[in-house]
Amino acid sequence: xxxxxxxxxxxxxxxxxxxxxxxxxxAFERNLDxxxxxxxxxxxxxxxxxxxxxCPEIALRxxxxxxxxxxxxxxxxxxxxxxxxxxxxxxxxEVVGAPKLKRLAALAKRARxxxxxxxxxxxxxxxxxxxxxxxxxxxxxEVNVGANRCGVEPGEPAVRLAQSVxxxxxxxxxxxxxxxxxxxxxxxxxxxxxAIEAACAxxxxxxxxxxxxxxxxxxxxxxxxxSYMFEAVSGVYQELQVGSYVFMDVDxxxxxxxxxxxxxxxxxxxxxxxxxSRPAPDRAVVDAGLKASSVxxxxxxxxxxxxxxxxxxxxxxxxxxxxxxxxxxxxxxxxLIPGHCDPTVNLYDHYVCVRxxxxxxxxxxxxxxxxx
Amino acid sequence: xxxxxxxxxxxxxxxxxxxxxxxxxxAFERNLDxxxxxxxxxxxxxxxxxxxxxCPEIALRxxxxxxxxxxxxxxxxxxxxxxxxxxxxxxxxEVVGAPKLKRLAALAKRARxxxxxxxxxxxxxxxxxxxxxxxxxxxxxEVNVGANRCGVEPGEPAVRLAQSVxxxxxxxxxxxxxxxxxxxxxxxxxxxxxAIEAACAxxxxxxxxxxxxxxxxxxxxxxxxxSYMFEAVSGVYQELQVGSYVFMDVDxxxxxxxxxxxxxxxxxxxxxxxxxSRPAPDRAVVDAGLKASSVxxxxxxxxxxxxxxxxxxxxxxxxxxxxxxxxxxxxxxxxLIPGHCDPTVNLYDHYVCVRxxxxxxxxxxxxxxxxx
Numbered sequence: 001x002x003x004x005x006x007x008x009x010x011x012x013x014x015x016x017x018x019x020x021x022x023x024x025x026x027a028f029e030r031n032l033d034x035x036x037x038x039x040x041x042x043x044x045x046x047x048x049x050x051x052x053x054x055c056p057e058i059a060l061r062x063x064x065x066x067x068x069x070x071x072x073x074x075x076x077x078x079x080x081x082x083x084x085x086x087x088x089x090x091x092x093x094e095v096v097g098a099p100k101l102k103r104l105a106a107l108a109k110r111a112r113x114x115x116x117x118x119x120x121x122x123x124x125x126x127x128x129x130x131x132x133x134x135x136x137x138x139x140x141x142e143v144n145v146g147a148n149r150c151g152v153e154p155g156e157p158a159v160r161l162a163q164s165v166x167x168x169x170x171x172x173x174x175x176x177x178x179x180x181x182x183x184x185x186x187x188x189x190x191x192x193x194x195a196i197e198a199a200c201a202x203x204x205x206x207x208x209x210x211x212x213x214x215x216x217x218x219x220x221x222x223x224x225x226x227s228y229m230f231e232a233v234s235g236v237y238q239e240l241q242v243g244s245y246v247f248m249d250v251d252x253x254x255x256x257x258x259x260x261x262x263x264x265x266x267x268x269x270x271x272x273x274x275x276x277s278r279p280a281p282d283r284a285v286v287d288a289g290l291k292a293s294s295v296x297x298x299x300x301x302x303x304x305x306x307x308x309x310x311x312x313x314x315x316x317x318x319x320x321x322x323x324x325x326x327x328x329x330x331x332x333x334x335x336l337i338p339g340h341c342d343p344t345v346n347l348y349d350h351y352v353c354v355r356x357x358x359x360x361x362x363x364x365x366x367x368x369x370x371x372x
Numbered sequence: 373x374x375x376x377x378x379x380x381x382x383x384x385x386x387x388x389x390x391x392x393x394x395x396x397x398x399a400f401e402r403n404l405d406x407x408x409x410x411x412x413x414x415x416x417x418x419x420x421x422x423x424x425x426x427c428p429e430i431a432l433r434x435x436x437x438x439x440x441x442x443x444x445x446x447x448x449x450x451x452x453x454x455x456x457x458x459x460x461x462x463x464x465x466e467v468v469g470a471p472k473l474k475r476l477a478a479l480a481k482r483a484r485x486x487x488x489x490x491x492x493x494x495x496x497x498x499x500x501x502x503x504x505x506x507x508x509x510x511x512x513x514e515v516n517v518g519a520n521r522c523g524v525e526p527g528e529p530a531v532r533l534a535q536s537v538x539x540x541x542x543x544x545x546x547x548x549x550x551x552x553x554x555x556x557x558x559x560x561x562x563x564x565x566x567a568i569e570a571a572c573a574x575x576x577x578x579x580x581x582x583x584x585x586x587x588x589x590x591x592x593x594x595x596x597x598x599s600y601m602f603e604a605v606s607g608v609y610q611e612l613q614v615g616s617y618v619f620m621d622v623d624x625x626x627x628x629x630x631x632x633x634x635x636x637x638x639x640x641x642x643x644x645x646x647x648x649s650r651p652a653p654d655r656a657v658v659d660a661g662l663k664a665s666s667v668x669x670x671x672x673x674x675x676x677x678x679x680x681x682x683x684x685x686x687x688x689x690x691x692x693x694x695x696x697x698x699x700x701x702x703x704x705x706x707x708l709i710p711g712h713c714d715p716t717v718n719l720y721d722h723y724v725c726v727r728x729x730x731x732x733x734x735x736x737x738x739x740x741x742x743x744x
Contacts, residue, residue, distance in 0.1 A: 019743050019744070073688035122702060149651075277491065279525075291714075291718045330468060330494060331493075349741065369721065371688065
């Protein structure tokens with residue numbers, strides 16, 4: 001890794017080198033407040049997803065406000081969180097392969113840990129890894145509630161897998177993972193609400209059968225920033241896995257939120273960039289391209305520069321289309337809102353935390369690249 | 373950064389943990405051979421683009437075969453190359469802002485260095501940075517030859533900027549940067565050939581005027597893997613900036629190469645992944661998503677598993693669509709060809725170099741994240 005740092009604590013924002021990954025602390029804290037306020041009267045727990053920020057500094061602030069712990073997608077991400085002081089992690093994903101299972105079981109000695117499963121062979125491997133490590137592992141059965149990614153089908157298949165977990169000597173059945181990821185970016189509120197209602201029906205079918213089979217289901221966990229209020233009021237979910245609400249990227253901002261009960265989170269995360277070329281009246285080029293902002297969910301958006309649109313990214317260039325009124329000169333620095341925060345976070349070593357126009361802190365993104 | 377390493381030297385490939393970034397050394401070396409063979413009779417220099425690999429180990433192998441040096445896009449990338457022993461770097465890009473210019477000038481004391489410019493104010497700033505550092509900087513004028521990204525317009529605007537460079541006491545006019553990036557992925561050979569012919573016409577107009585103005589243009593540099601043979605035979609270009617030929621990603625593989633004079637480079641770079649879920653007859657999920665393979669130019673492609681297509685990426689999941697014949701089980705490891713090598717390289721710390729089914733070396737990607 002390049003040892004260069006674009007910012008130092010105390011530096012005025014204008015002096016921060018580019019590209020840098022700016023976190024507007026006031027906006028970030030307001031987003032935390034908004035989530036808390038929106039759930040103040042609800043009987044529901046929050047377990048934010050750390051894949052969105054990959055940063056223990058942020059995880060610990062979420063936990064200080066009452067979050068029960070965090071979710072992670074990978075064992076190495078969970079390790080980074082536990083190393084950073086997080087006491088409770090759900091690996092909200094399947095973990096496959098002996099080296100990873102060994103590390104997972106070892107981590108269960110250092111923190112409260114749970115993992116998901118959707119396959120009987122994997123349950124047996126989890127049991128063996130737990131036995132070898134001398135731990136008892138909490139396992140949630142992942143149910144496909146409409147995203148068609150991982151997860152067993154609801155109903156009997158889920159119950160059979162839960163029984164297999166419950167029968168395993170070194171595992172404990174800890175509930176259902178029921179994340180409807182495909183619902184999060186449906187643009188209309190009614191579409192998202194309907195998708196979560198359908199997910200709830202699938203979960204209810206499963207929990208009903210579990211009860212009949214005499215298997216206690218202590219928790220149903222899921223939800224994301226796009227839908228969480230529907231899960232919160234469902235009576236079906238006990239835990240919310242919201243992630244992106246802390247930052248609010250361009251893709252989530254395209255959602256309609258009217259009367260969803262979900263507050264308008266504001267953009268708190270920006271790629272700080274410099275205009276490196278101004279070759280034509282209608283064109284400027286910034287120094288932040290594919291290696292500075294992931295475009296998987298669309299281009300970044302230029303923040304507060306009227307008439308400037310980010311239209312094309314190459315490795316280290318971002319082309320801005322300018323209309324007649326846009327005032328942009330070589331050397332100007334401007335903020336870009338990432339199209340998708342999660343994979344963009346994975347491109348940086350630090351959040352450059354800014355308040356009142358100065359760098360207040362540098363928070364290390366210690367789970368950057370933790371894909372194992 | 374997570375200290376975990378998915379591979380050790382000597383390990384059988386089957387034991388390498390996932391996701392890992394595999395470099396098939398035999399295929400890689402054959403690609404180097406193919407480039408050399410294709411240019412054997414041509415009077416042209418090769419300066420491979422290091423943004424494609426970000427790795428001095430690879431740069432030094434290219435130089436050992438006769439490359440004159442490498443290109444970089446950023447000062448920090450150039451620093452990583454010089455730190456790794458590369459003696460000659462062209463920053464094939466504009467460098468803007470005092471901190472970067474200071475580092476650029478300092479680097480010119482440690483290696484042969486050149487940089488591009490497309491703005492008179494930037495030329496003045498380069499001159500001042502060179503003066504302060506006590507160096508003379510080589511500056512190429514970047515000309516827009518059709519990509520409509522950076523670069524002054526050909527003809528008089530380019531000549532005026534070259535004069536401004538030539539007049540600067542601490543700068544030396546070192547030629548023209550004339551990269552037609554928009555040509556590289558035009559799918560048909562004729563389209564690419566026509567785009568490069570148009571670029572050549574723009575360059576000729578400019579070099580003609582430069583000669584009239586009494587300014588020697590010692591070099592025209594440009595080209596990429598998609599088009600390089602057209603520049604090589606043009607009589608206009610003296611240097612080729614090919615990058616992706618070492619790896620050959622999915623996007624480049626979509627090009628037609630028939631009778632282009634450009635050899636069929638083969639895929640040498642793979643994301644090693646594990647099937648983590650097999651939830652439906654027509655679906656498998658691998659542990660390599662957006663944080664393991666950039667999808668800016670399309671999805672990765674599954675290597676040598678008949679009937680398996682990578683259709684959807686989320687942060688840490690890749691969904692494979694399977695036809696009836698695909699044989700894929702939980703725990704299977706498979707290779708993915710990245711959609712676009714450059715931003716995918718930026719996601720890894722090492723190439724896991726494999727030959728004969730074993731890990732032969734780990735090459736550090738020291739310019740990973742070097743975006744400054």
